[in-house]
Amino acid sequence: MSRIVGIDLGTSTSEIGCIVNGAAKLIPNTLGKLITPSVVHIGQDGEILAGEEAAEYLFTRPDCTFMEVKRLTGSNEKLKAHGKEYAPEEIQAMLLRYLVGCAETNLREKIDRAVITVPAYFTDVQRRATAKAGELAGLQVERIINEPTAAALDYGLSNLKECKNVLVYDLGGGTLDVTVLELFEGVIEVKASCGNNHLGGKDFDEIIMTRLADPLGDERALMRLKKAAEDCKIALSTREEFRVSLPFLLTGKDGKPISVDKTIGRNEFEEWITEKVQSTREPMLSALADAKLGREDLQIILLVGGSTRIPCVKKLVEDTLGTVPHSLVDPDLTVARGAAIQAGLIEGSIHNKDLVLTDVCPYTLGTAPLERGLFGSRQVFDPVIPRNITIPTERTKLYTTAADYQTEVLIHVYQGESSDPDNNERLGELHLTEIPSARQGKEQIEVTFGYDMNGILQVKASVVSTGRQVSAEISTTGVKAGPLLDLSKWEEAEGARPFRPLIRKAEKLIASGRDIGGDIGLLTRRLKEALLLKNQENAQELRDQLMLMLEVMEKMDKSS
Ligand SMILES: Nc1ncnc2c1ncn2[C@@H]1O[C@H](COP(=O)(O)OP(=O)(O)OP(=O)(O)O)[C@@H](O)[C@H]1O
Ligand SMILES: [Mg+2]
Structure with a gap:
């Protein structure tokens, strides 16, 4: 089997490493440096430069030189150079290709397998986009691992005899991750992760x-x-x-x-x-609470990421946790070293009887079934996998049909902590058809969420009585990463006016509790989203769909 490399694909800087004689080693780039700026330049004739050589063009050709692309991971934003459009993962792939090329030159062998790190708090969509970048770079992505977990692996491998509770505080160029874990004689058990994907x-x-x-x-x-x-x-x-x-x-x-x-x-x-610095206190306390530990239970605090060199950041961590953070790992290189160790565990150059790792899912994942109440029905977020559960994991929930003679259902999948699905991130949906026609509540639907070691979600749904199953991966098209849109502001969006009567009508219908299955609610939300994103084409398509649905409802009302 060929060698596997470990890559820390950072917002500002990236590193690559592998295992040599049982220890993690970072591999220098073609300029002899271990740290590569995460910058890509595309020349007039399509020639691609990355790292320091690309960074030189930031001042002379900012129009075709890209930095901090990681913050766009998983979004639909396009990057333009010389009239051509690139998806963020295409640019990320160019950077990966450069790093791997440097490693190939250095090791004098072909490399096509990698472990890539992501912030623990990266969403499902962002993880998939990262894996896609690896694929585009011609790599088989063996594992996506969380950055603070990688740091813990690095620390854990050099401290195999220790039994300690550790908090990793990672503040890099674009993301904050806080992870609490327990080290027990080579077993690393991640207890909880919290963070912010847009702070650094x-x-x-x-x-x-x-x-x-x-x-x-x-x-x-x-x-x-x-x-x-x-x-x-x-x-x-x-x-x-x-x-x-x-x-x-x-x-x-x-x-x-x-x-x-x-x-x-x-x-x-x-x-x-x-x-901004103070805002990192909450994730620390929240990670501790989720890990069911008090700050007095922590023996070690590891600072990772370049931004932890700022004195007031260090001081905040110390004040919040009451312990002086250690400089036991190299804040710039430890994540890549950890990725290399994970690669070593997979390729077998490090024996996993010495080092065992368990990680968690940092978000709650669930569905949004319809709940009937005094004021009609509405969608509520129903957790299937609670946050900070050890992974891999598989959880199943049983639902029943919400309407008489309902033969199909759209199962919406969300990620987040709010009981209102609108405040969570929508990951996609699963369409289950051919439910036997029966009275409301008679047919049972089983929904299973599987969350794998890469932090990637698989959703299955089946009709209990017939065994009919849709096991497709949830579709994640059209999902944006990044800050959630404030849907209540849709009317302020440019060009929203002509859509007002339709949206009002749909809202009325939803409020009256007649939106069985929640599809009108979903379309309305998507329409507002499209308006806020100024995606007129999408908005018109959604308008047509919504109009059709309302028409059908009206006809049904008339006939009954
Ligand atoms: N001595 C320092 N003082 C303050 N900030 C620093 C220092 N050194 C580096 N930084 C900052 O740290 C950030 C880069 O850190 P790092 O390389 O750990 O991030 P990254 O891994 O690229 O990002 P992320 O992990 O968020 O994707 C940059 O914003 C850089 O300006
Ligand atoms: Mg980093």
Whole structure:
């Protein structure tokens, strides 16, 4: 069998490693460096550069040079270069290809298998998109593993005799992950993970940028400003103040050049970011609570990710947990080392009788069945797999038909912690047909959720009486990652006006409890979503579907 590499595909930087003589080793890139900037440049003739060589084009060709692409993972956003569009995973694949190419040169062998890390708090869609990027890079993705878990593997392998409770606090360029785990003589049991997919060093850079200048849509000025802001931030981790000087940054509206020359103090900077830093306290407490541990039960705190070098970040962790964090792992390299160890466990170069790992599913996953109440019926979120359950896992729930003579059902799949499905992320749906026609509640439907070691979800549904099963993977098309849209604001969206009468009509019908099966509710929500996303084409398609459904309802009402 061929060798498996471990890759930390980060927002700002990426690393690749493998097992050599039973130990994790990072592999240098073609420039001899272990850390590669996560930057990709596409040249005029389609030539692709990645890493430091690509980063040089950030200032001269920002239009076809991409950074921080990881934050777009799983979204429908497209990146444009030379009139061609690329999906985020295509760009990620180019970066992966570069890293693997460096490893091939270094090891003098072909590499086509990899373990890739993702933030623990990455959604199902984001994990699939990451696996897709690996595939596009010509890799067989053997496992997707959580970044803090990888850090724990790295620590665990060098401390096989220990029995300790560990908290990993990982604040990188774009994501925060907090994981609580137990180490017991080589058995690593992840107890809980919490986090935020949209918080990291890049947010701190942006805060500094807004205090320095407004680049007025000038891409090059924006890049220079970003670089200066990051340099300033990094300097302030060790210095009390830093002078940012950007002569002739851009041309003002009056045609005069604008320069920046400003000295920023550490105190001032820490004040600007305090709200964001403080927001990381909640995930720590929540992960501890889910792990059923008090802060006094923690023996070790591992700091991972470049942003944990900021003094006030370290201090917040210490104040929240009452323990001084250790510098026992290398904050930049430990995740890639852990990925390499996981690769070693799979390829057999590390024996898993020495090191055993169990991980958790950080989110609650469930369906949204119809609940009948005093005020009609509505969809409620019904958890099938509760969050922070050890994986792999499979859970089954039994439902019954909601209406008389109902012969099909759409099973909606959501991920999140709110009892209102609208506040959770919709992952997809499963369509079960050929339910024998019977009175309401007579036919039973069994729904099974399977969550595998990669954190990827499989949903099955079957009719109990006939055994008819749909075992297709849930479809995840059209799902956006990133912040949830505020659907209540749909009326403010551009071009929403003509849709108002239809949406009002649908809402009335839903409120009266006649939306059996919840499909009108679903279409209405999707329509609002499309309007907010300014996707007119999609909105019109949804409008047609919704109109058709309302018409059918009206006809049925008339005939009964
Ligand atoms: N000394 C420092 N002080 C403050 N911030 C730093 C320092 N060194 C690096 N950073 C910041 O850390 C971030 C990069 O960290 P890291 O490489 O761990 O992230 P990543 O793995 O790319 O991101 P993620 O894990 O979120 O996907 C950048 O925002 C960088 O500016
Ligand atoms: Mg990272």
